[in-house]
Amino acid sequence: MDTVIYLDNNATTRVAPEVVDAMRPYFEELYFNPSSVYEPARRVHSAVEKARKTVAKALGGVRSDEILFTGCATESNNAAIFGTVAANPLRKHVITTGVEHPAVYEVGRELERRGFTVDFVPVDDEGRINTVAYVRALRPDTLLVSAMHANNETGVIFPVAEIARLAKQTDPSIIVHTDATQTAGKLPIDLRSELRNVDLLSLSGHKLHAPKGIGVLFQRRGTPCRPFLIGGHQEDGRRAGTENVAYIVGIARAIELAAENHDEDESRIRELRDHLERELVARIPYVHVNGGAAERLSNTLNLAIHFIEGEGMLYQLSAAGICASSGSACTSGSLEPSHVLRAMKVPFTAVHGSVRFSLSRYTTREEVDRVIEVFPQIIDNLRRLSPYWDVAKQAPREKALSMMEQTEMEHV
Ligand code: PLP
Numbered sequence: 517m518d519t520v521i522y523l524d525n526n527a528t529t530r531v532a533p534e535v536v537d538a539m540r541p542y543f544e545e546l547y548f549n550p551s552s553v554y555e556p557a558r559r560v561h562s563a564v565e566k567a568r569k570t571v572a573k574a575l576g577g578v579r580s581d582e583i584l585f586t587g588c589a590t591e592s593n594n595a596a597i598f599g600t601v602a603a604n605p606l607r608k609h610v611i612t613t614g615v616e617h618p619a620v621y622e623v624g625r626e627l628e629r630r631g632f633t634v635d636f637v638p639v640d641d642e643g644r645i646n647t648v649a650y651v652r653a654l655r656p657d658t659l660l661v662s663a664m665h666a667n668n669e670t671g672v673i674f675p676v677a678e679i680a681r682l683a684k685q686t687d688p689s690i691i692v693h694t695d696a697t698q699t700a701g702k703l704p705i706d707l708r709s710e711l712r713n714v715d716l717l718s719l720s721g722h723k724l725h726a727p728k729g730i731g732v733l734f735q736r737r738g739t740p741c742r743p744f745l746i747g748g749h750q751e752d753g754r755r756a757g758t759e760n761v762a763y764i765v766g767i768a769r770a771i772e773l774a775a776e777n778h779d780e781d782e783s784r785i786r787e788l789r790d791h792l793e794r795e796l797v798a799r800i801p802y803v804h805v806n807g808g809a810a811e812r813l814s815n816t817l818n819l820a821i822h823f824i825e826g827e828g829m830l831y832q833l834s835a836a837g838i839c840a841s842s843g844s845a846c847t848s849g850s851l852e853p854s855h856v857l858r859a860m861k862v863p864f865t866a867v868h869g870s871v872r873f874s875l876s877r878y879t880t881r882e883e884v885d886r887v888i889e890v891f892p893q894i895i896d897n898l899r900r901l902s903p904y905w906d907v908a909k910q911a912p913r914e915k916a917l918s919m920m921e922q923t924e925m926e927h928v
Contacts, residue, residue: 521838521883525723526668526698526816526874531766532725538769539727542762550759551750564759567768571732574771575717576706584733584751585764589697590619592718592733593662595744595755596693597623600660600716601632602742604691607659611635613645613674614859616664620695621855624662637663643672643807643860650679654686665696665717666703669856669872670807671816673703680713691715691739700724701774702782702813707734715739721763725876726770730763781877786814789875792884793817799892802908806862806870815875820857820866823905824898829871832894838887841872865904 522530548557550564565580572580586592597620601610612624614636624634635653638646645663654661661683666673680692693716696705701724707714716739721730735741735754748756774781796819797803806818821829826842833840842854853867862870873887899905 519837521886523873523875523879523883523887524839524841525876525879526671526872527841528722528728529725529876530878531727532770532773534773535726535766535769539762539766542765546761550761560761564761564764567764570768570772574705574775575734576708576711578707578734579737581752582734582737584735584755585759585767586731586733586755587729587760588731589617589695589718589720589723590731591744592720592731593617593619593693593695594623595733596716596718596735596741597627597660597662599741599744600691600693600739601627603740604659607657609633609635609655609658610660610662611637611650611653611658612662613637613639613664615639615643615667615669615672615856616662617668617695617697620662620664639672639859641861642810643667643670643856644810645674645679647675647678647682651682654683654690656687658683658687658690660691660693662693662695665694665699665705666813667807667856668698669854670810670818670860671698671813671874672807672810673699673812676714677710680711684713691741693717697723698813701771701778702815704778707736716741721767721770724767724770724774726767727763730760730767732767777877782814785875785877785879788879788881788884789815789817789873791881792873792875792887793819795888796891799888800895804866806857806860816872817874818870818872820862821869821871821895822863822865823908824866824869824895824902825904826869826871828898828901829869829894832898833871833891836890836894838890841874842870865908 546560548560550557550561568580568583571583572578586595610627610632612620628634637650637653640646663674663676663679665676676694683690683692692714694714695718697718697720700719705711715736717734719732722728743754745756750756750759793805802822804820806820830840830842857867857870
């Protein structure tokens with residue numbers, strides 16, 4: 517494969533070589549079923565339990581029986597939400613936000629179809645949760661609050677500790693779930709102190725340099741939640757199915773690595789992201805950073821490029837060997853504007869022209885500099901073809917700016 521500049525790490529990440537090394541024996545000599553009784557199988561079982569302890573420790577020193585291994589974050593989210601609903605049939609009110617990943621957002625829509633009242637709390641123009649609307653939505657009969665830790669498209673971080681505290685203050689039996697898929701490995705997750713009011717937390721291996729196809733669900737002891745997959749005794753009867761041993765070992769090693777390197781990775785990645793942001797904003801006219809004024813993950817840059825037909829942007833980046841995304845992996849490829857950017861009221865002139873660059877510990881300064889060199893030229897070329905740009909560039913700057921305020925385009 518030709519060399520690529522991979523800046524789509526919120527979609528998936530490269531598996532770390534250390535993770536591959538840790539997993540390899542469980543494909544080769546240690547392939548036994550961890551439920552079997554013979555000695556080599558018991559060694560495999562021990563590896564699973566050691567991995568569970570590692571993950572429990574990394575999440576703030578929770579109990580290892582509070583950690584379930586799943587197939588992905590989508591499964592963890594579905595299991596958390598449908599499991600809570602199934603275990604608590606008397607309550608029919610759920611709160612989530614308007615910018616969740618589809619693995620929560622669509623579950624919310626499904627609950628509505630099943631007769632639940634679901635409040636999708638709005639965000640402001642920077643993608644920050646509207647706390648007043650959230651507090652108003654909380655009711656004594658609320659069953660569940662599910663709010664993501666950080667947004668996959670913009671990197672905007674939600675104050676999950678505060679969201680959870682406010683829920684428990686309304687009624688200690690409200691169950692709080694957070695989708696921490698984008699924060700694991702990037703932000704500290706401490707379920708014993710800062711996030712002590714969170715009952716359920718999801719994460720995914722492939723966002724933190726472990727493989728695709730492995731997830732974690734933290735389920736605080738005593739949280740009423742019915743099993744999602746039944747038909748086996750594995751995971752204490754809470755998630756049936758033979759354990760994906762190599763991947764379980766892999767996700768634990770990836771979490772361990774993220775913790776070991778966190779401070780160094782975080783400051784280096786932030787510096788590179790800030791450099792990319794500064795230079796692109798300086799070189800491209802009519803651009804703004806989606807969520808730029810909010811607290812954001814250090815690796816994510818989501819740019820609204822006004823007056824452009826955006827699908828071409830990703831293809832031209834791709835032709836230059838640069839991988840980026842126009843939204844989350846699940847929504848890019850569709851011409852529907854992302855529900856996240858819509859919820860943030862990103863103006864019509866930019867909602868189709870938003871691009872997300874997401875960095876990782878493997879991103880280099882040379883790669884970022886190459887994007888800074890190539891991307892403004894791509895925008896320039898595309899704008900020449902854009903009917904919106906024709907209108908905008910002839911308008912006085914104030915008029916163009918006022919067009920940028922609109923959420924619907926009336927001019928062209
Ligand atoms: N939640 C968030 C915030 C995500 O970013 C993603 C993946 O993009 C998911 C859930 C789904 O993760 P998985 O691919 O492990 O199902």
